[in-house]
Amino acid sequence: MMFIVFEGIDGSGKTTQAKLLAKKLNAFYTYEPTDGLIGRLIREILKGEKKCEKETLALMFAADRVEHIRLIEEKLRESHVVCDRYLYSSIAYQTSQGVDEDFILQINRFAKKPDVVVLLTVDIEEGIKRLGKEKEIFEKERFLKKVQNKYLELAKKEDFIVIDTTNRSIDDVHEDVLNQINVKL
Ligand SMILES: Nc1ncnc2c1ncn2[C@@H]1O[C@H](COP(=O)(O)OP(=O)(O)OP(=O)(O)O)[C@@H](O)[C@H]1O
Numbered sequence: 001m002m003f004i005v006f007e008g009i010d011g012s013g014k015t016t017q018a019k020l021l022a023k024k025l026n027a028f029y030t031y032e033p034t035d036g037l038i039g040r041l042i043r044e045i046l047k048g049e050k051k052c053e054k055e056t057l058a059l060m061f062a063a064d065r066v067e068h069i070r071l072i073e074e075k076l077r078e079s080h081v082v083c084d085r086y087l088y089s090s091i092a093y094q095t096s097q098g099v100d101e102d103f104i105l106q107i108n109r110f111a112k113k114p115d116v117v118v119l120l121t122v123d124i125e126e127g128i129k130r131l132g133k134e135k136e137i138f139e140k141e142r143f144l145k146k147v148q149n150k151y152l153e154l155a156k157k158e159d160f161i162v163i164d165t166t167n168r169s170i171d172d173v174h175e176d177v178l179n180q181i182n183v184k185l
């Protein structure tokens with residue numbers, strides 16, 4: 001069974017594409033931050049309702065992931081798993097916040113390596129337009145530019161599938177995802 005991860009900046013189309021792929025493969029769809037105890041607290045911080053140090057937030061994402069990996073491993077016994085954000089979100093977003101990369105890698109050293117990572121990119125302005133009005137703390141143009149650059153750096157090192165979604169329909173991107181995943185397998 002395959003563990004497939006979707007990554008990309010806010011508004012790049014991850015949730016849309018991860019759900020379409022999961023449906024196509026009859027796979028289990030899941031996401032981070034999770035709906036668990038720690039994931040719910042993280043979402044309050046992302047909305048700006050609560051505040052903490054950036055290192056504390058990095059630790060919370062890692063703790064949420066520890067819990068999540070149990071579920072992923074259980075599901076992988078019976079089906080493919082498609083995960084909307086994972087470890088690479090921590091590397092891209094938390095280093096862009098100024099957290100030390102080695103610290104992030106250390107606290108995530110338990111993380112199971114995915115079989116395939118699909119990085120969706122988008123023109124930053126288009127991505128922000130797709131998100132509508134309610135903004136979370138990371139949904140700012142300059143910050144997302146930095147995050148996308150970090151993702152592209154990781155993509156080269158880790159051999160991700162990279163698909164640009166700018167000015168492309170959801171169906172067109174979905175076709176591309178299917179074709180590129182087939183090539184990888
Ligand atoms: N290729 C596309 N063209 C136009 N709109 C799109 C495209 N893909 C997704 N959208 C729309 O953009 C919005 C955000 O999409 P989606 O939730 O999939 O992005 P995301 O990357 O998961 O965002 P976030 O990280 O903020 O959750 C949705 O309204 C979705 O329908």
Ligand SMILES: Cc1cn([C@H]2C[C@H](O)[C@@H](COP(=O)(O)O)O2)c(=O)[nH]c1=O
Binds near residue numbers: 091
């Ligand atoms: C897993 C993870 C997520 N983030 C950030 C990225 C996004 O801005 C939000 C999650 O929002 P989404 O709309 O559900 O995609 O959290 C992060 O900074 N670090 C992480 O590890």
